[in-house]
Amino acid sequence: MLRKLERRARLGEDDRDALLALPHQLRQVSAGAHIIRDGDRPDFCCLLLSGFAFRHKITGEGGRQVLSLHLAGDFVDLQNGLLEVSDHNVQMLTDGEVAFVPREAIKALALARPAVGVAMWVDTLVDSSIFREWVVNVGRRDARTRICHILCEFSLRLEEAGLAKHHRYELPMTQEQLADAVGLTSVHVNRVLRQLGEEGLISRQKRSIVIEDWARMREAGDFNARYLHYDTCAAA
Amino acid sequence: MLRKLERRARLGEDDRDALLALPHQLRQVSAGAHIIRDGDRPDFCCLLLSGFAFRHKITGEGGRQVLSLHLAGDFVDLQNGLLEVSDHNVQMLTDGEVAFVPREAIKALALARPAVGVAMWVDTLVDSSIFREWVVNVGRRDARTRICHILCEFSLRLEEAGLAKHHRYELPMTQEQLADAVGLTSVHVNRVLRQLGEEGLISRQKRSIVIEDWARMREAGDFNARYLHYDTCAAA
DNA sequence: CGGTCGTTTGATTACGATCAAACGAAGTGG
DNA sequence: CCACTTCGTTTGATCGTAATCAAACGACCG
Numbered sequence: 001m002l003r004k005l006e007r008r009a010r011l012g013e014d015d016r017d018a019l020l021a022l023p024h025q026l027r028q029v030s031a032g033a034h035i036i037r038d039g040d041r042p043d044f045c046c047l048l049l050s051g052f053a054f055r056h057k058i059t060g061e062g063g064r065q066v067l068s069l070h071l072a073g074d075f076v077d078l079q080n081g082l083l084e085v086s087d088h089n090v091q092m093l094t095d096g097e098v099a100f101v102p103r104e105a106i107k108a109l110a111l112a113r114p115a116v117g118v119a120m121w122v123d124t125l126v127d128s129s130i131f132r133e134w135v136v137n138v139g140r141r142d143a144r145t146r147i148c149h150i151l152c153e154f155s156l157r158l159e160e161a162g163l164a165k166h167h168r169y170e171l172p173m174t175q176e177q178l179a180d181a182v183g184l185t186s187v188h189v190n191r192v193l194r195q196l197g198e199e200g201l202i203s204r205q206k207r208s209i210v211i212e213d214w215a216r217m218r219e220a221g222d223f224n225a226r227y228l229h230y231d232t233c234a235a236a
Numbered sequence: 237m238l239r240k241l242e243r244r245a246r247l248g249e250d251d252r253d254a255l256l257a258l259p260h261q262l263r264q265v266s267a268g269a270h271i272i273r274d275g276d277r278p279d280f281c282c283l284l285l286s287g288f289a290f291r292h293k294i295t296g297e298g299g300r301q302v303l304s305l306h307l308a309g310d311f312v313d314l315q316n317g318l319l320e321v322s323d324h325n326v327q328m329l330t331d332g333e334v335a336f337v338p339r340e341a342i343k344a345l346a347l348a349r350p351a352v353g354v355a356m357w358v359d360t361l362v363d364s365s366i367f368r369e370w371v372v373n374v375g376r377r378d379a380r381t382r383i384c385h386i387l388c389e390f391s392l393r394l395e396e397a398g399l400a401k402h403h404r405y406e407l408p409m410t411q412e413q414l415a416d417a418v419g420l421t422s423v424h425v426n427r428v429l430r431q432l433g434e435e436g437l438i439s440r441q442k443r444s445i446v447i448e449d450w451a452r453m454r455e456a457g458d459f460n461a462r463y464l465h466y467d468t469c470a471a472a
Numbered sequence: 473c474g475g476t477c478g479t480t481t482g483a484t485t486a487c488g489a490t491c492a493a494a495c496g497a498a499g500t501g502g
Numbered sequence: 503c504c505a506c507t508t509c510g511t512t513t514g515a516t517c518g519t520a521a522t523c524a525a526a527c528g529a530c531c532g
């Protein structure tokens with residue numbers, strides 16, 4: 001779980017020990033469970049140990065916008081270590097296990113061990129980059145392109161986490177949740193998915209997705225993995 | 237210019253001195269000048285001293301999505317201090333002055349003075365929060381709501397920076413750029429602006445905007461300033 | 473004085489939303 | 503074990519918001 005952070009900055013032995021020594025409380029949570037709600041003043045931030053989680057916001061009209069998907073190993077809400085009040089919801093997508101780490105411990109760690117602080121910072125910067133790409137996705141791409149794009153992103157991220165191979169994976173969300181991630185209705189998402197299947201770009205049964213033609217899919221989704229910053233490591 | 241950072245974390249005298257001692261190169265830049273391009277490997281990050289800047293991405297189809305607006309005093313591209321390659325463009329909206337600070341100096345400062353590192357981290361976390369709100373804005377709100385929302389955001393941010401008063405300000409961008417920020421066409425933005433004027437929510441002449449009825453505007457824009465995190469200060 | 477850029481207005485089109493309904497799978501309870 | 507509910511998926515028909523295409527206007531600039 002801290003393999004991710006280590007990729008983000010060069011950490012010493014002590015740094016790693018300090019991370020592992022973080023006080024925390026483990027909890028089993030089931031699908032749909034709320035971890036944090038918009039407006040809360042949480043006194044912890046949460047590290048996802050297994051399962052999937054997502055962040056989202058609800059508009060005044062009742063619309064939901066999914067903001068991000070989180071995999072096992074993600075520090076889902078590092079923001080909450082430093083910002084006073086949460087500006088969005090965090091909810092479980094599947095059953096899973098979460099470690100709750102006190103805010104103060106995170107802050108203290110960042111101050112006491114700057115290398116760890118920088119690693120966590122980089123982690124949130126990559127999150128930020130993904131948000132930017134999502135702004136582009138929902139703001140300036142048509143339905144088909146949006147969906148192809150997000151399917152590409154999921155494929156790479158799941159593969160990177162060892163949860164997928166050969167562009168074949170289990171979609172960790174319903175079509176309705178997917179729709180809320182790309183700013184469309186579930187009805188339209190369903191139609192586009194069918195069409196992508198007919199065109200031979202993907203095949204699927206239930207939630208299982210196979211990207212049959214990565215090159216065409218990349219093209220169709222206007223996808224460039226640069227924003228995932230897989231190559232970045234802030235050497236200390 | 238470092239007033240902003242000081243609001244984000246308690247800094248000591250030494251910390252402030254270290255910030256002011258950052259090596260940098262001043263440059264006058266004119267409207268439209270590119271500061272960083274998508275795909276660059278910059279060796280600096282830039283602090284905006286005067287004028288306005290914005291970040292944006294271009295899709296494969298040629299569409300532009302504006303990602304953020306930056307005011308004098310903003311560390312526009314702190315990401316570039318730590319991420320290897322830029323995932324978006326940064327461009328000047330108006331003439332202005334920019335200080336270029338070497339990447340390595342930023343990294344070194346974050347490691348040597350953790351309190352400053354945390355302050356910069358918090359700054360990027362707030363940026364992140366704004367990106368999330370923009371995802372919601374373009375993903376799940378209709379044209380009218382989007383535009384009201386962004387006009388509210390600009391009003392507060394400009395006022396906070398001392399560049400506006402009583403919900404009256406000079407819009408730092410053209411309607412076309414505004415359209416690219418909210419994921420609409422400039423034609424439609426223009427129509428909505430006219431309509432908002434007719435309804436008495438705003439009045440305007442050229443770029444000058446007055447929000448005539450803040451309460452109704454907030455309502456119309458589904459606007460809640462929480463995501464700007466003005467109250468947040470990570471005490472050391 | 474033309475030329476460019478940004479704004480404004482009109483007419484038409486189209487993409488995706490909405491409304492509606494059926495279906496299958498999984499889970500619940502009698 | 504089967505009726506029944508619930509949830510997610512699928513398909514069809516219609517509607518509406520914002521895009522597109524087109525053109526005129528005003529301001530500023532060289």
